[in-house]
Amino acid sequence: MLRTAQTSLQTPCALLALGLVAFSAACVDQTPAEPSGPCVPTETYFEEQVWNNFMSNTCFACHNAQGAAAGSQLVLQNSNQPGYLKNNLGRVENVATLERDGTSYILLKPSGQLDHGGGTVIEQNGPEWMALQGLVDRFKEPVECEVVETGDFFQNVELLDNEQTVRKAGLALVGRLPTDEEFAQVSAGDDADVDAVLDNMMQEAAFLDRMKEIYNDLFLTNRYLGGDNATNLLDQDDYPNNRWYDDLDPEVVSQDYIDAAQQYTNNSVARAPLELVAHLIENDRPFTEILTADYMMVNSYSAQVYGIEDVTFNDPTDPGEFVEGRIPGIPHAGILTDPMWLNRFPTTATNRNRHRSRMVWQFFMATDIMKLADRPVDPTSIVEHNPTMFNPQCNVCHANIDPIAGTFQNWDGEGRYRPPEEGWYAEMRRPGMSEEDILPSGDYTSSLQWLGRQIADNELFALATVYTAYTALTGQEPLSPPSLELPDAEFDARDAAFKAQDKDFQAIAKTFIDDGHNFKSIVRALVKSKWFRAESATREQLKLADVGTARFLTPEMLDRKIEAVTGQRWVRGYDQRSYLRSENEYLIFYGGIDSDDVTQRITEPNGLMASIAVRMANEMSCRVVPREFTKAAADRKLFPAVEMTYEPADANGFEIAGAVQAIKENIVHLHWHILGERLTVDDPEVERTYQLFLQTWQEGVEKRANDEVSRDLDYGCRATTDEYGDDLPEEQQVWRDDRYTVRAWMAVMSYLLSDWRFLHE
């Protein structure tokens, strides 16, 4: 991309012709600047000729919210704000429409022909001036280009096929492998068949659990699960029944019931924000209701807490049955007014809801407000009264934060509905979406409902939701515009990647809006996108640095994958506690979060995590392999092609061809089933795995002959009971391993279960 003032104005066409930008265009009309070149859309022209070339430095230095020209008609956004190019183009156009003697202000001011606070910063008829002239011409005579992709960003990238795609999606969304029928449906099918399989998956309870997991990574409201952590946050004056179970009479109901009621109640209150997420997705409701719902989710336990009486339940004892409920007198606005969400993002008398505002920007408008202040501030130099209003160092953020903070005015630090008796702080910006878009006076007592509607109507909400889903599906943050300070080659590569992704995500966001803000439409689109399906490349390219998913699975995702692949969970034997989900076991060591002190996941493995993976692989191979051989071949997930009697060689060391063939075929099956690798029997990786089996078997046979190892399996690995704990008939039990084949397969299973591909998706 063009970033230097030395670049000729004619070069964009030349570069386009050379294919150095991602997209070209077929001309419908021509801009005067490029009479014979391809059509360049005005936004591209603005970016390459104006913004990157000089405006991002020469003009933005003063014309920003904290700059010397903050009070002018041209206040530009920096690249950390989504849509900054489009917005800046619009602002430039506004100024450009002003003219004196037929010449636009946007030309007169910086060239010193009109009073300009920054003096003369560009030369009349110089390259920058000419670039602006070209832009002004485009404003007067709009250029419309038919966009045609000429250089596919993913040109050298190999993608997952349909089967591999639904396998990856199944594990990511519902923690299971697709069924044979689902594989069959997509193998010869098209995108519609992939959609159909995804739609089936998205009907499952596991999908909703995954969605709640995703949104808890943002909201962190699971912090309040357990004990009285949630109910204790509720004011007893507001909710005198917050501990309704205390009134239960132990003479009438059992203490176990009371204890259960306490736990169900607390956790139901804590889970309400995430249950709203699940409710909207499950029922194909507009996801905007996450901010606009005039209800909250309650079950029979939490309904009593909140005094909600006009709700009915099919099974009042079922803590999993959530319905829409309304607290009398509360102007609900989705999660914004949920007491748990408000407590998780608290405020103080001096913070004045700014933290909440920041979170709203981040979660629902794809904007990290703190990044807007990319220049150092010096509060010690501030002399103004009320600097957040009047000091440019402060108002770059506060101009965005404070209006939305004001819309939380009716909710205090503890999440209680307490409209301020004397109104909102007069010395702050007026509540609203922005300084221009203020809260109507009639909406003051229901200000968050108004805010929710404004955000729901904002395109940034759709983009933010796409970002959240993308990160959840891939473990990767969306790309950001590259810094203009990067070396040229890196800038160009990253810029191409950002633009390609931004274009795709904008399109997905539009699909989401067009589909009535149905969250599932994002999932369908993302799964089929090249960002999800990129698997390898034919050659290395800098622009592909951020392409291809390689997520180290979270503890929760690995936990589900283990069960999906082996049919058994990795749990502690005597109480079925999940090793990977328990804070007292490996959850934190393996990079998980507790939603309280530990809120950021570790995304790359360290030595401890690698060792946990090895332990998991060893334990699971010990549990799974012998048990598999208690079943008939047709009922096995892992070993359908072999028996324990299949040895690779006879007593004289001669290969048994039929057995070797079966063993290798089973290895092919394992590579696909466990790792998602589709290999043939003669693939080098199949041979490698076979050699592991063979050498382990040979070692065992030799050590058995020398009596260095037992004939029997370790007692912890013996399969003497079925999955329900009932004793198996003796002939079905597997505890002897005379031929050492079970242990050889255990080695193979350990190898595969701790493989890079198993631990990553």
Next chain:
Amino acid sequence: MALDRRDFLRLAATTGLAVAGPLTLVKQAHAAPYEGTFYVTVHAGGGWDPTSLCDPKGAMSAEEDNPMNASYLHDEILTAGNINYAPVGGNQAFFDKYYQELLVLNGIDTSTNGHDSGTRNVWSGKLSEGHPSFTALVAGVKNREAPMAFMSNGGFDFTAGLVAPTRSGNTSALERIAFPNRPNPDDEGRRYHTDDTAARIAQFQADRLAAMQDGAKLQRRKHAMNTLFAARAGENEIRRLTDFLPEELDNSGNPIRRQAQLALAAYKAGLSVSCNLSTGGFDTHGNHDQNHIPRLQTILEGVDFLMEEAERQGVRDKVMVAIGSDFGRTPRYNGTNGKDHWSITSMMLMGPGIAGNRVIGTTTHEHVPVGVNPDTLGVEDGGLRITPEHIHRSLREYAGIHEHELATRHPLSQANTLPLFG
């Protein structure tokens, strides 16, 4: 893992070490026990108030309206050696015990009031994103293959891909992690696989990973493969940790103490280069004195415990500690007796080679920095303000990593060099 150094280098040469770290850094598959300085940062999460600690500003009189600090008078400020400190909480015990080792840096300008950006600046030396914390950088340079090279309990632990961070969970699970091939870690006689088989599995895995990396053309995937390989390189060393863990871990409720126990055990076992210790609760916008001073005491007690435990482990002279926070707190009190965010802060450091009983940097009574002379470090009108970048230049030089390729990949301005550590 039965890889030799040549194998590792071959593997590294084919992979994303160009991203994760240069080939020249790769030492060996089995990381040698690390015995150099142990670099520890202690983070007071939320923004601490140096005026209640090492940059004291007392009330000018008992009658002063909204004084800098209501808990003590200016005349009551205490001194240990050359260090002034606020006469509150457990300050006296701490400063009396450690002043001879302490280097106090006052009037540090973090240039921000944001928690994330402040924490980032204080512990990386850069306000902008993308730069690793000092602890991650030093671990990445000195022994990135060590299985617990960089331990983090919070604070700023961005690694820029230089090293994998390690979190500490329930330490009772560590034995099982340390001996993944034993069904019962206490029973040496039982194995899931024979030792030969376990070694074979590891070898085959490494060979397969190398083959995959050879074929990988997407940098992200290559990097992820390399990271797993590096993590596995030190896998067998974790068992050494169990030799040094205390029989009983601290249950006092002070999180720093337990974090310190595990950190020192890992260091003593040669597994760790650096560690972030961290505790929060310093963001006291309301009832500042009542809430903040006990939090400071938690930090000071935690640091004291760290040094005592280091003494017990016989590594007292190897531990460097840097104590800091997101930023400082506003002069005087707000309407709810709290203090808000203030970009000026302090840090305290001690460790081998750091001359103690010194204070560098001064602030006015209103906690505004006074410039320092860049050569003498004395007070100078119009002198420069100390920034985190100055401190991190000194830290990098102190650790001997300032010219290393990984450090220069995240450069600090040459102009920001001050002789802070002597």
